[in-house]
Amino acid sequence: MGGAGTTWWGEFPVGRSDVRFWQVGPLRLWITRSDGEWRLAFLGGDDSMDATLDVNEPVREEDVDPAAAVVRFGFRKPGESVRILPALPDRHLVVNPVTPFYVPSGERITLYVSAPLWMSLWAGDPRRKIREIPTFRPTDTWFGPSTRVGEVCYASKTGARMELESLPRRPHRAVVVVTVINRAVSQLPLEKLKLPMPNLSLFASEDGRLWTEGITLTRQEDGEQAAVTLDADPPAQAGDAVRVGDARLRVERGHLIRAFGHILDFM
Amino acid sequence: MDEWLAPLRDYATPERVISLIRAVFIMVAGLVVARLLGRWAGKLAGVRLRAPQAQLLRRAVFYGITGLVVVTALHELGFNPGVLLGAAGILTVAVGFASQTSASNLVSGLFLIAEKPFEIGDIVTVTEVTGEVLSIDLLSVKIRTFDNLFVRIPNEQVIKSTVTNRSHFPLRRVDIKIGIAYKEDMERVRGILFELADRNVFCMAEPKPLFIFSGFGDSALQFQFSVWGETANYLSLLNSMQEAIKRAFDEEGIEIPFPHRSLYAGSRTEPFPVRVVPEGAETT
Numbered sequence: 001m002g003g004a005g006t007t008w009w010g011e012f013p014v015g016r017s018d019v020r021f022w023q024v025g026p027l028r029l030w031i032t033r034s035d036g037e038w039r040l041a042f043l044g045g046d047d048s049m050d051a052t053l054d055v056n057e058p059v060r061e062e063d064v065d066p067a068a069a070v071v072r073f074g075f076r077k078p079g080e081s082v083r084i085l086p087a088l089p090d091r092h093l094v095v096n097p098v099t100p101f102y103v104p105s106g107e108r109i110t111l112y113v114s115a116p117l118w119m120s121l122w123a124g125d126p127r128r129k130i131r132e133i134p135t136f137r138p139t140d141t142w143f144g145p146s147t148r149v150g151e152v153c154y155a156s157k158t159g160a161r162m163e164l165e166s167l168p169r170r171p172h173r174a175v176v177v178v179t180v181i182n183r184a185v186s187q188l189p190l191e192k193l194k195l196p197m198p199n200l201s202l203f204a205s206e207d208g209r210l211w212t213e214g215i216t217l218t219r220q221e222d223g224e225q226a227a228v229t230l231d232a233d234p235p236a237q238a239g240d241a242v243r244v245g246d247a248r249l250r251v252e253r254g255h256l257i258r259a260f261g262h263i264l265d266f267m
Numbered sequence: 268m269d270e271w272l273a274p275l276r277d278y279a280t281p282e283r284v285i286s287l288i289r290a291v292f293i294m295v296a297g298l299v300v301a302r303l304l305g306r307w308a309g310k311l312a313g314v315r316l317r318a319p320q321a322q323l324l325r326r327a328v329f330y331g332i333t334g335l336v337v338v339t340a341l342h343e344l345g346f347n348p349g350v351l352l353g354a355a356g357i358l359t360v361a362v363g364f365a366s367q368t369s370a371s372n373l374v375s376g377l378f379l380i381a382e383k384p385f386e387i388g389d390i391v392t393v394t395e396v397t398g399e400v401l402s403i404d405l406l407s408v409k410i411r412t413f414d415n416l417f418v419r420i421p422n423e424q425v426i427k428s429t430v431t432n433r434s435h436f437p438l439r440r441v442d443i444k445i446g447i448a449y450k451e452d453m454e455r456v457r458g459i460l461f462e463l464a465d466r467n468v469f470c471m472a473e474p475k476p477l478f479i480f481s482g483f484g485d486s487a488l489q490f491q492f493s494v495w496g497e498t499a500n501y502l503s504l505l506n507s508m509q510e511a512i513k514r515a516f517d518e519e520g521i522e523i524p525f526p527h528r529s530l531y532a533g534s535r536t537e538p539f540p541v542r543v544v545p546e547g548a549e550t551t
């Protein structure tokens with residue numbers, strides 16, 4: 001069981017015919033190396049609140065859950081270690097506050113929400129990505145004005161917490177600090193919040209927690225226009241965090257700073 | 268032998284031979300040009316137009332130039348194109364009457380290409396045939412069914428009948444019709460269903476699932492539970508939801524009743540004889 005500060009990402013040597021076990025939140029993963037191949041067995045769980053962390057535990061072949069999905073990767077030179085990196089979801093994440101949440105006119109608030117992570121596995125010589133496995137597969141959702149126009153995103157419910165301490169620590173989730181500024185005269189109902197996960201990078205703080213860049217959502221004076229901006233660095237709450245994962249998609253400057261026709265598109 | 272060849276020798280004057288060579292040259296060069304121009308037009312149109320329209324343009328250019336080349340070559344051989352075109356007009360009427368069906372399919376094909384009810388690769392249902400569209404041609408639409416049959420549907424039939432495009436929109440709704448016993452608590456069942464939808468990764472959180480109480484059936488409370496998913500995940504969603512519902516109902520002891528039938532033998536007939544057999548007794 002990993003204590004505070006234990007990280008599940010990095011470079012992990014695996015001996016020939018050894019079986020190593022990881023559990024990151026609800027995901028259980030067994031990694032085996034043999035002559036010319038790497039074998040992964042993985043099994044996801046339903047409980048997104050599961051905060052178990054087991055890293056690189058030696059286990060026996062019989063301990064692999066028979067229900068796990070098994071995949072094999074053949075290499076000329078398989079190497080002697082596996083690299084595991086955390087990654088953010090490959091689609092946008094739409095978060096819904098569990099209870100209705102409003103931002104009054106002229107307010108500026110900071111919310112702490114969490115996003116599920118993917119495990120990115122690299123092996124072989126030279127290193128190549130062999131698989132990405134979600135530690136928790138969020139359900140699909142649709143974000144758009146109608147069933148004809150929009151995009152498929154992942155859905156997540158959030159407590160929309162105002163204090164970092166009240167956000168449960170879970171190894172399989174990254175903290176996203178969202179600042180909402182309401183410059184309009186009417187109050188802003190936060191019904192849905194679309195977070196651009198493929199455009200965010202990952203940072204690890206000293207205590208082993210993962211963070212993304214901060215996001216600022218600004219509702220303009222006219223109430224119809226909204227802008228999304230990404231901070232350049234991890235939030236101050238992350239302390240001296242180091243970058244552990246790049247964004248899947250590079251954002252051209254100004255790409256995300258755009259106005260939407262309707263406030264509902266933004267929320 | 269020489270006598271037989273004499274008329275040919277008289278006809279094949281040097282001028283006529285040169286005309287013939289010229290005509291052959293015009294035909295060959297013209298066909299090459301027609302092919303090249305057709306291909307070029309198709310490629311150019313491919314950038315802006317969809318595949319069937321680009322193909323149509325390529326063919327129109329090719330056959331148009333080929334027609335001109337043939338007329339020029341015949342003119343070179345001394346035939347009068349005016350007479351030929353007149354004859355062609357009469358021939359067209361005759362052929363038109365004879366090939367009404369093909370002409371109708373051809374016109375339907377043009378409408379189909381312009382209307383775009385589906386594209387190559389879409390999953391469609393036309394005249395009770397469901398499958399993937401392989402090609403949209405001038406005369407027919409070719410479809411591959413899910414059991415891997417090649418089906419050719421004449422364009423006229425496609426234009427006349429109802430066409431359902433199953434992959435036009437990115438989302439689809441799965442409607443699951445369920446009946447539960449009258450003794451069951453509707454609210455509890457509703458809660459279980461929404462919980463299942465919430466846990467299913469293929470089931471969209473938005474648009475929200477829909478619960479419709481459709482009525483009091485003969486032997487069950489009838490309702491419909493509708494969930495949304497990506498069109499590509501339609502089958503996965505349908506199977507996983509129905510399996511999960513069956514499993515959850517079994518675990519929670521919720522009864523899905525079979526139709527109840529009462530047998531009535533009528534007042535004038537004798538009651539059915541019923542024999543009570545003790546447990547474990549042998550029956551014959």
